[in-house]
Amino acid sequence: MINQLEKMIAFFSEKVGFISSFLILLLIILVAVSVILRYIFSIGFIWLQDLYIWIHAIFILLGIAFTVKNDGHVRIDLFYRSFRNRKKRIVNFLGTIFFGLPLTFLLIFNGLDYFLRSYNLNESSK
Template sequence: MSFIHHFIDQLSELTGRVLAWLSLLMMVLLCLVVILRYGFEIGSIGLQEGVTYLHASIFMLGAAYTLKHDGHVRVDIFYRNFSPRSKAWINSLGGIIFLLPLCVYIFFISWDFVLQSWAIGEVSTEPGGIPAVFLLKSLIPIMAINLGLQALADILRSALVLVEAAND
């Protein structure tokens, strides 16, 4: 059980590190768009959409990394004062009751949407746009899988805390 959550944590960590570099690339592209538009009066729909695709990638794929590092918003008034065992119960139940079902729901609700986009080879409606909208839409179920895996890792980690507490 410990091996599984360590593997998932490493996957989320690797994803987060790659996304950090994509953030830098997005910033460079955005600066390039601004310089080209306002400095040289050259517009590029492809570059603008590239910024949008990178932003979507960072947001969607970064959800699992953020969960791993406990960076999501939570009502922390009571939680911060709880014992590790109480926190483990809350994290386990929250993951099982709320987060995993949400990930499953997002995956299944988006599946046909993404398949339809792939079937028609959906492209940008803008002239000069990126001809790969189907890739952008594919981020939705991938996000659900990544977030679900990280939720599973957190549930397993909390279960280990509960088992250790029971043995003490």
């Protein structure tokens, strides 16, 4: 049962990673279209700018899980590549504890004020 669940999660993660790789192409196209419309034709769409901000956020959030699963995060390989698997797992765990979690809490703590202010003002994308 657990092995089947693990396979389902791995399959889902692979598909999400694959889909998120196409979101970056969509993001590049939307930004290029927005720049061309704005600076060549003097036409600006706020919804288009909102759209590529949302796609960027979705790309990052979907891509994080895929990157962690495939051990693809950027690191200094000077020492890491010579470590044995056990030591690599320890370094990855400590990196998550000392860098990943504090960054997550920092983003939540700092973003909460912006969220609450926006929510109280009933701001929305149009």
